[in-house]
Amino acid sequence: MAEDLKLLRSWSSPYGMRVVHALKIKAIEHETVLEDTTNKSASLLEYNPVHKKIPVLVHHGKPICESLVILEYIDDTWKQRPLLPRDPWDRAMARFWANFGDEKVLPSIWSLFISQGEEQQKEAVASTVENLKLVEDQLKGKIFFGGDTIGYLDIAFGWMANLISILEEIAELTLIDAEIFPLLSAWINNYAHDPTIKESWPPRARMVEKFKILRQRYVSKVE
Ligand SMILES: N[C@@H](CCC(=O)N[C@@H](CS)C(=O)NCC(=O)O)C(=O)O
Structure with missing residues:
Protein backbone atom coordinates (compact mmCIF):
# COMPACT_ATOMS: atom_id res chain seq x y z
CA MET A 1 0.00 0.00 0.00
CA VAL A 19 16.44 11.22 0.16
CA VAL A 20 15.44 10.08 -3.33
CA HIS A 21 18.22 7.50 -3.26
CA ALA A 22 17.33 6.18 0.19
CA LEU A 23 13.66 5.82 -0.80
CA LYS A 24 14.62 4.10 -4.06
CA ILE A 25 16.95 1.64 -2.35
CA LYS A 26 14.23 0.72 0.11
CA ALA A 27 11.59 0.74 -2.66
CA ILE A 28 9.30 3.15 -0.82
CA GLU A 29 6.62 4.86 -2.85
CA HIS A 30 6.17 8.57 -2.28
CA GLU A 31 4.84 11.74 -3.80
CA THR A 32 7.35 14.31 -5.05
CA VAL A 33 6.69 18.03 -4.61
CA LEU A 34 9.18 20.10 -6.59
CA GLU A 35 10.01 23.40 -4.93
CA ASP A 36 11.52 26.54 -6.42
CA THR A 37 14.00 27.66 -3.74
CA THR A 38 13.90 31.22 -5.10
CA ASN A 39 10.16 31.35 -4.51
CA LYS A 40 9.41 29.08 -1.56
CA SER A 41 5.92 27.67 -1.17
CA ALA A 42 3.79 28.30 1.90
CA SER A 43 3.99 24.56 2.68
CA LEU A 44 7.80 24.58 2.68
CA LEU A 45 7.83 27.55 5.07
CA GLU A 46 5.29 25.83 7.26
CA TYR A 47 7.08 22.47 7.26
CA ASN A 48 10.59 23.88 7.75
CA PRO A 49 10.16 27.19 9.57
CA VAL A 50 13.65 26.97 11.10
CA HIS A 51 15.88 26.63 8.05
CA LEU A 68 20.97 13.34 7.09
CA VAL A 69 18.25 13.34 9.74
CA ILE A 70 15.78 12.25 7.07
CA LEU A 71 18.04 9.34 6.07
CA GLU A 72 18.06 8.13 9.66
CA TYR A 73 14.29 8.53 9.92
CA ILE A 74 13.84 6.45 6.78
CA ASP A 75 16.18 3.77 8.11
CA ASP A 76 14.41 3.70 11.48
CA THR A 77 10.95 3.59 9.95
CA TRP A 78 11.35 1.13 7.07
CA LYS A 79 13.52 -1.73 8.24
CA GLN A 80 14.02 -3.45 4.87
CA ARG A 81 17.51 -3.14 3.41
CA PRO A 82 19.17 -1.33 6.38
CA LEU A 83 21.36 1.66 5.46
CA LEU A 84 23.30 2.29 8.66
CA PRO A 85 25.62 -0.47 9.92
CA ARG A 86 24.44 -2.52 12.92
CA ASP A 87 27.52 -2.12 15.07
CA PRO A 88 27.32 1.03 17.27
CA TRP A 89 30.91 2.09 16.55
CA ASP A 90 30.44 1.61 12.81
CA ARG A 91 27.20 3.62 13.01
CA ALA A 92 28.99 6.40 14.86
CA MET A 93 31.76 6.41 12.23
CA ALA A 94 29.28 6.55 9.36
CA ARG A 95 27.64 9.60 10.98
CA PHE A 96 31.03 11.17 11.68
CA TRP A 97 32.15 10.93 8.03
CA ALA A 98 28.78 12.06 6.72
CA ASN A 99 29.19 15.22 8.82
CA PHE A 100 32.76 15.58 7.64
CA GLY A 101 31.46 15.47 4.06
CA ASP A 102 29.01 18.30 4.68
CA GLU A 103 31.21 20.40 6.94
CA LYS A 104 34.60 19.99 5.28
CA VAL A 105 34.58 18.25 1.90
CA LEU A 106 31.70 20.10 0.26
CA PRO A 107 32.83 23.58 1.43
CA SER A 108 36.42 22.93 0.29
CA ILE A 109 35.29 21.77 -3.15
CA TRP A 110 32.97 24.76 -3.40
CA SER A 111 35.79 27.19 -2.45
CA LEU A 112 37.93 25.65 -5.14
CA PHE A 113 35.11 25.93 -7.67
CA ILE A 114 34.70 29.66 -7.02
CA SER A 115 38.35 30.45 -6.28
CA GLN A 116 40.00 33.26 -8.17
CA GLY A 117 43.65 33.82 -8.80
CA GLU A 118 46.53 31.42 -8.45
CA GLU A 119 47.11 31.88 -4.71
CA GLN A 120 43.47 31.32 -3.76
CA GLN A 121 43.22 28.32 -6.06
CA LYS A 122 46.40 26.77 -4.63
CA GLU A 123 45.06 27.02 -1.09
CA ALA A 124 41.68 25.60 -2.11
CA VAL A 125 43.33 22.68 -3.97
CA ALA A 126 45.45 21.85 -0.90
CA SER A 127 42.52 21.68 1.49
CA THR A 128 40.34 19.81 -1.01
CA VAL A 129 43.02 17.18 -1.64
CA GLU A 130 43.62 16.78 2.10
CA ASN A 131 39.90 16.21 2.70
CA LEU A 132 39.48 13.87 -0.25
CA LYS A 133 42.42 11.75 0.91
CA LEU A 134 40.68 11.22 4.24
CA VAL A 135 37.56 10.17 2.37
CA GLU A 136 39.58 7.85 0.10
CA ASP A 137 40.99 6.14 3.22
CA GLN A 138 37.47 5.20 4.27
CA LEU A 139 37.16 3.03 1.17
CA LYS A 140 40.17 0.82 1.88
CA GLY A 141 39.23 -2.83 1.31
CA LYS A 142 35.67 -1.92 0.30
CA ILE A 143 33.66 -1.23 -2.85
CA PHE A 144 31.19 1.06 -1.13
CA PHE A 145 31.57 3.03 2.09
CA GLY A 146 28.90 0.67 3.41
CA GLY A 147 30.94 -2.42 2.38
CA ASP A 148 29.71 -4.58 -0.49
CA THR A 149 26.49 -2.65 -0.89
CA ILE A 150 25.37 0.98 -0.81
CA GLY A 151 24.73 2.26 2.72
CA TYR A 152 24.03 5.46 4.61
CA LEU A 153 27.50 6.96 4.04
CA ASP A 154 27.39 6.21 0.30
CA ILE A 155 24.10 8.07 0.08
CA ALA A 156 25.49 10.94 2.18
CA PHE A 157 28.48 11.19 -0.18
CA GLY A 158 26.29 10.57 -3.23
CA TRP A 159 26.52 14.20 -4.34
CA MET A 160 30.21 13.61 -5.13
CA ALA A 161 29.33 10.98 -7.72
CA ASN A 162 27.32 13.53 -9.68
CA LEU A 163 28.45 17.03 -8.82
CA ILE A 164 32.23 16.71 -8.91
CA SER A 165 32.44 15.94 -12.62
CA ILE A 166 30.01 18.79 -13.35
CA LEU A 167 32.15 21.26 -11.37
CA GLU A 168 35.28 19.86 -13.02
CA GLU A 169 33.79 20.45 -16.45
CA ILE A 170 32.78 24.05 -15.69
CA ALA A 171 35.98 25.08 -13.89
CA GLU A 172 38.17 23.11 -16.31
CA LEU A 173 40.05 21.30 -13.55
CA THR A 174 40.54 17.77 -12.33
CA LEU A 175 39.55 17.07 -8.75
CA ILE A 176 39.41 13.29 -8.78
CA ASP A 177 42.51 12.05 -10.51
CA ALA A 178 42.22 8.25 -10.74
CA GLU A 179 45.94 7.89 -9.99
CA ILE A 180 45.71 9.91 -6.78
CA PHE A 181 42.26 8.70 -5.73
CA PRO A 182 41.86 5.21 -7.24
CA LEU A 183 39.29 4.04 -4.68
CA LEU A 184 37.20 7.18 -4.80
CA SER A 185 37.36 7.22 -8.54
CA ALA A 186 36.07 3.61 -8.72
CA TRP A 187 33.41 4.40 -6.11
CA ILE A 188 32.14 7.37 -8.13
CA ASN A 189 31.71 5.10 -11.10
CA ASN A 190 30.04 2.33 -9.10
CA TYR A 191 27.67 4.67 -7.27
CA ALA A 192 26.74 6.83 -10.26
CA HIS A 193 25.95 3.78 -12.40
CA ASP A 194 24.27 1.65 -9.78
CA PRO A 195 21.07 0.26 -11.37
CA THR A 196 18.87 1.58 -8.53
CA ILE A 197 20.46 5.01 -8.53
CA LYS A 198 21.38 5.86 -12.09
CA GLU A 199 17.94 6.87 -13.39
CA SER A 200 17.45 9.49 -10.69
CA TRP A 201 20.27 11.93 -11.43
CA PRO A 202 19.16 15.37 -12.58
CA PRO A 203 19.74 16.16 -16.29
CA ARG A 204 23.45 16.88 -16.69
CA ALA A 205 23.18 19.70 -19.23
CA ARG A 206 20.71 21.54 -16.99
CA MET A 207 23.02 21.07 -13.99
CA VAL A 208 26.00 22.42 -15.95
CA GLU A 209 23.95 25.45 -16.92
CA LYS A 210 22.77 26.06 -13.35
CA PHE A 211 26.21 25.74 -11.77
CA LYS A 212 27.81 27.92 -14.46
CA ILE A 213 25.40 30.68 -13.51
CA LEU A 214 26.00 30.14 -9.77
CA ARG A 215 29.76 30.31 -10.25
CA GLN A 216 29.47 33.47 -12.30
CA ARG A 217 27.34 35.03 -9.59
CA TYR A 218 29.92 34.31 -6.86
CA VAL A 219 32.86 35.34 -8.98
CA SER A 220 31.31 38.68 -9.99
CA LYS A 221 30.35 39.36 -6.32
CA VAL A 222 33.98 39.35 -5.22
CA GLU A 223 35.40 41.11 -8.29
N1 LIG B 1 21.86 20.87 5.71
C1 LIG B 1 20.72 20.86 4.84
C2 LIG B 1 21.04 21.66 3.59
C3 LIG B 1 19.84 21.82 2.68
C4 LIG B 1 20.06 22.91 1.66
O1 LIG B 1 21.05 23.68 1.68
N2 LIG B 1 19.08 23.06 0.73
C5 LIG B 1 19.15 24.11 -0.25
C6 LIG B 1 18.97 23.56 -1.66
S1 LIG B 1 20.36 22.60 -2.15
C7 LIG B 1 18.01 25.09 0.00
O2 LIG B 1 16.91 24.73 0.33
N3 LIG B 1 18.30 26.37 -0.19
C8 LIG B 1 17.34 27.42 -0.04
C9 LIG B 1 17.84 28.52 0.85
O3 LIG B 1 19.00 28.45 1.32
O4 LIG B 1 17.10 29.47 1.07
C10 LIG B 1 20.34 19.42 4.52
O5 LIG B 1 21.21 18.54 4.61
O6 LIG B 1 19.17 19.16 4.23
Whole structure:
Protein backbone atom coordinates (compact mmCIF):
# COMPACT_ATOMS: atom_id res chain seq x y z
CA MET A 1 0.00 0.00 0.00
CA ALA A 2 1.31 3.47 -0.87
CA GLU A 3 2.49 5.39 2.18
CA ASP A 4 1.20 8.84 3.11
CA LEU A 5 4.60 10.19 2.26
CA LYS A 6 5.71 13.24 0.35
CA LEU A 7 9.10 14.69 -0.39
CA LEU A 8 9.62 18.40 -0.92
CA ARG A 9 12.80 18.90 -2.90
CA SER A 10 14.15 20.81 -5.88
CA TRP A 11 15.10 19.23 -9.20
CA SER A 12 18.81 19.90 -8.65
CA SER A 13 19.48 19.65 -4.91
CA PRO A 14 22.17 17.13 -3.90
CA TYR A 15 20.59 17.06 -0.44
CA GLY A 16 17.21 16.20 -1.91
CA MET A 17 18.89 13.54 -4.04
CA ARG A 18 20.02 11.76 -0.86
CA VAL A 19 16.44 11.22 0.16
CA VAL A 20 15.44 10.08 -3.33
CA HIS A 21 18.22 7.50 -3.26
CA ALA A 22 17.33 6.18 0.19
CA LEU A 23 13.66 5.82 -0.80
CA LYS A 24 14.62 4.10 -4.06
CA ILE A 25 16.95 1.64 -2.35
CA LYS A 26 14.23 0.72 0.11
CA ALA A 27 11.59 0.74 -2.66
CA ILE A 28 9.30 3.15 -0.82
CA GLU A 29 6.62 4.86 -2.85
CA HIS A 30 6.17 8.57 -2.28
CA GLU A 31 4.84 11.74 -3.80
CA THR A 32 7.35 14.31 -5.05
CA VAL A 33 6.69 18.03 -4.61
CA LEU A 34 9.18 20.10 -6.59
CA GLU A 35 10.01 23.40 -4.93
CA ASP A 36 11.52 26.54 -6.42
CA THR A 37 14.00 27.66 -3.74
CA THR A 38 13.90 31.22 -5.10
CA ASN A 39 10.16 31.35 -4.51
CA LYS A 40 9.41 29.08 -1.56
CA SER A 41 5.92 27.67 -1.17
CA ALA A 42 3.79 28.30 1.90
CA SER A 43 3.99 24.56 2.68
CA LEU A 44 7.80 24.58 2.68
CA LEU A 45 7.83 27.55 5.07
CA GLU A 46 5.29 25.83 7.26
CA TYR A 47 7.08 22.47 7.26
CA ASN A 48 10.59 23.88 7.75
CA PRO A 49 10.16 27.19 9.57
CA VAL A 50 13.65 26.97 11.10
CA HIS A 51 15.88 26.63 8.05
CA LYS A 52 13.30 27.15 5.28
CA LYS A 53 15.21 24.69 3.13
CA ILE A 54 14.55 21.57 1.13
CA PRO A 55 14.50 18.62 1.44
CA VAL A 56 11.60 18.00 3.77
CA LEU A 57 10.02 14.58 4.10
CA VAL A 58 6.42 14.65 5.28
CA HIS A 59 5.16 11.36 6.75
CA HIS A 60 1.49 11.22 7.79
CA GLY A 61 1.53 15.03 7.88
CA LYS A 62 4.62 15.24 10.12
CA PRO A 63 7.67 16.99 8.62
CA ILE A 64 11.26 15.81 9.00
CA CYS A 65 14.00 18.29 7.95
CA GLU A 66 17.72 18.04 7.21
CA SER A 67 18.76 15.39 4.74
CA LEU A 68 20.97 13.34 7.09
CA VAL A 69 18.25 13.34 9.74
CA ILE A 70 15.78 12.25 7.07
CA LEU A 71 18.04 9.34 6.07
CA GLU A 72 18.06 8.13 9.66
CA TYR A 73 14.29 8.53 9.92
CA ILE A 74 13.84 6.45 6.78
CA ASP A 75 16.18 3.77 8.11
CA ASP A 76 14.41 3.70 11.48
CA THR A 77 10.95 3.59 9.95
CA TRP A 78 11.35 1.13 7.07
CA LYS A 79 13.52 -1.73 8.24
CA GLN A 80 14.02 -3.45 4.87
CA ARG A 81 17.51 -3.14 3.41
CA PRO A 82 19.17 -1.33 6.38
CA LEU A 83 21.36 1.66 5.46
CA LEU A 84 23.30 2.29 8.66
CA PRO A 85 25.62 -0.47 9.92
CA ARG A 86 24.44 -2.52 12.92
CA ASP A 87 27.52 -2.12 15.07
CA PRO A 88 27.32 1.03 17.27
CA TRP A 89 30.91 2.09 16.55
CA ASP A 90 30.44 1.61 12.81
CA ARG A 91 27.20 3.62 13.01
CA ALA A 92 28.99 6.40 14.86
CA MET A 93 31.76 6.41 12.23
CA ALA A 94 29.28 6.55 9.36
CA ARG A 95 27.64 9.60 10.98
CA PHE A 96 31.03 11.17 11.68
CA TRP A 97 32.15 10.93 8.03
CA ALA A 98 28.78 12.06 6.72
CA ASN A 99 29.19 15.22 8.82
CA PHE A 100 32.76 15.58 7.64
CA GLY A 101 31.46 15.47 4.06
CA ASP A 102 29.01 18.30 4.68
CA GLU A 103 31.21 20.40 6.94
CA LYS A 104 34.60 19.99 5.28
CA VAL A 105 34.58 18.25 1.90
CA LEU A 106 31.70 20.10 0.26
CA PRO A 107 32.83 23.58 1.43
CA SER A 108 36.42 22.93 0.29
CA ILE A 109 35.29 21.77 -3.15
CA TRP A 110 32.97 24.76 -3.40
CA SER A 111 35.79 27.19 -2.45
CA LEU A 112 37.93 25.65 -5.14
CA PHE A 113 35.11 25.93 -7.67
CA ILE A 114 34.70 29.66 -7.02
CA SER A 115 38.35 30.45 -6.28
CA GLN A 116 40.00 33.26 -8.17
CA GLY A 117 43.65 33.82 -8.80
CA GLU A 118 46.53 31.42 -8.45
CA GLU A 119 47.11 31.88 -4.71
CA GLN A 120 43.47 31.32 -3.76
CA GLN A 121 43.22 28.32 -6.06
CA LYS A 122 46.40 26.77 -4.63
CA GLU A 123 45.06 27.02 -1.09
CA ALA A 124 41.68 25.60 -2.11
CA VAL A 125 43.33 22.68 -3.97
CA ALA A 126 45.45 21.85 -0.90
CA SER A 127 42.52 21.68 1.49
CA THR A 128 40.34 19.81 -1.01
CA VAL A 129 43.02 17.18 -1.64
CA GLU A 130 43.62 16.78 2.10
CA ASN A 131 39.90 16.21 2.70
CA LEU A 132 39.48 13.87 -0.25
CA LYS A 133 42.42 11.75 0.91
CA LEU A 134 40.68 11.22 4.24
CA VAL A 135 37.56 10.17 2.37
CA GLU A 136 39.58 7.85 0.10
CA ASP A 137 40.99 6.14 3.22
CA GLN A 138 37.47 5.20 4.27
CA LEU A 139 37.16 3.03 1.17
CA LYS A 140 40.17 0.82 1.88
CA GLY A 141 39.23 -2.83 1.31
CA LYS A 142 35.67 -1.92 0.30
CA ILE A 143 33.66 -1.23 -2.85
CA PHE A 144 31.19 1.06 -1.13
CA PHE A 145 31.57 3.03 2.09
CA GLY A 146 28.90 0.67 3.41
CA GLY A 147 30.94 -2.42 2.38
CA ASP A 148 29.71 -4.58 -0.49
CA THR A 149 26.49 -2.65 -0.89
CA ILE A 150 25.37 0.98 -0.81
CA GLY A 151 24.73 2.26 2.72
CA TYR A 152 24.03 5.46 4.61
CA LEU A 153 27.50 6.96 4.04
CA ASP A 154 27.39 6.21 0.30
CA ILE A 155 24.10 8.07 0.08
CA ALA A 156 25.49 10.94 2.18
CA PHE A 157 28.48 11.19 -0.18
CA GLY A 158 26.29 10.57 -3.23
CA TRP A 159 26.52 14.20 -4.34
CA MET A 160 30.21 13.61 -5.13
CA ALA A 161 29.33 10.98 -7.72
CA ASN A 162 27.32 13.53 -9.68
CA LEU A 163 28.45 17.03 -8.82
CA ILE A 164 32.23 16.71 -8.91
CA SER A 165 32.44 15.94 -12.62
CA ILE A 166 30.01 18.79 -13.35
CA LEU A 167 32.15 21.26 -11.37
CA GLU A 168 35.28 19.86 -13.02
CA GLU A 169 33.79 20.45 -16.45
CA ILE A 170 32.78 24.05 -15.69
CA ALA A 171 35.98 25.08 -13.89
CA GLU A 172 38.17 23.11 -16.31
CA LEU A 173 40.05 21.30 -13.55
CA THR A 174 40.54 17.77 -12.33
CA LEU A 175 39.55 17.07 -8.75
CA ILE A 176 39.41 13.29 -8.78
CA ASP A 177 42.51 12.05 -10.51
CA ALA A 178 42.22 8.25 -10.74
CA GLU A 179 45.94 7.89 -9.99
CA ILE A 180 45.71 9.91 -6.78
CA PHE A 181 42.26 8.70 -5.73
CA PRO A 182 41.86 5.21 -7.24
CA LEU A 183 39.29 4.04 -4.68
CA LEU A 184 37.20 7.18 -4.80
CA SER A 185 37.36 7.22 -8.54
CA ALA A 186 36.07 3.61 -8.72
CA TRP A 187 33.41 4.40 -6.11
CA ILE A 188 32.14 7.37 -8.13
CA ASN A 189 31.71 5.10 -11.10
CA ASN A 190 30.04 2.33 -9.10
CA TYR A 191 27.67 4.67 -7.27
CA ALA A 192 26.74 6.83 -10.26
CA HIS A 193 25.95 3.78 -12.40
CA ASP A 194 24.27 1.65 -9.78
CA PRO A 195 21.07 0.26 -11.37
CA THR A 196 18.87 1.58 -8.53
CA ILE A 197 20.46 5.01 -8.53
CA LYS A 198 21.38 5.86 -12.09
CA GLU A 199 17.94 6.87 -13.39
CA SER A 200 17.45 9.49 -10.69
CA TRP A 201 20.27 11.93 -11.43
CA PRO A 202 19.16 15.37 -12.58
CA PRO A 203 19.74 16.16 -16.29
CA ARG A 204 23.45 16.88 -16.69
CA ALA A 205 23.18 19.70 -19.23
CA ARG A 206 20.71 21.54 -16.99
CA MET A 207 23.02 21.07 -13.99
CA VAL A 208 26.00 22.42 -15.95
CA GLU A 209 23.95 25.45 -16.92
CA LYS A 210 22.77 26.06 -13.35
CA PHE A 211 26.21 25.74 -11.77
CA LYS A 212 27.81 27.92 -14.46
CA ILE A 213 25.40 30.68 -13.51
CA LEU A 214 26.00 30.14 -9.77
CA ARG A 215 29.76 30.31 -10.25
CA GLN A 216 29.47 33.47 -12.30
CA ARG A 217 27.34 35.03 -9.59
CA TYR A 218 29.92 34.31 -6.86
CA VAL A 219 32.86 35.34 -8.98
CA SER A 220 31.31 38.68 -9.99
CA LYS A 221 30.35 39.36 -6.32
CA VAL A 222 33.98 39.35 -5.22
CA GLU A 223 35.40 41.11 -8.29
N1 LIG B 1 21.86 20.87 5.71
C1 LIG B 1 20.72 20.86 4.84
C2 LIG B 1 21.04 21.66 3.59
C3 LIG B 1 19.84 21.82 2.68
C4 LIG B 1 20.06 22.91 1.66
O1 LIG B 1 21.05 23.68 1.68
N2 LIG B 1 19.08 23.06 0.73
C5 LIG B 1 19.15 24.11 -0.25
C6 LIG B 1 18.97 23.56 -1.66
S1 LIG B 1 20.36 22.60 -2.15
C7 LIG B 1 18.01 25.09 0.00
O2 LIG B 1 16.91 24.73 0.33
N3 LIG B 1 18.30 26.37 -0.19
C8 LIG B 1 17.34 27.42 -0.04
C9 LIG B 1 17.84 28.52 0.85
O3 LIG B 1 19.00 28.45 1.32
O4 LIG B 1 17.10 29.47 1.07
C10 LIG B 1 20.34 19.42 4.52
O5 LIG B 1 21.21 18.54 4.61
O6 LIG B 1 19.17 19.16 4.23
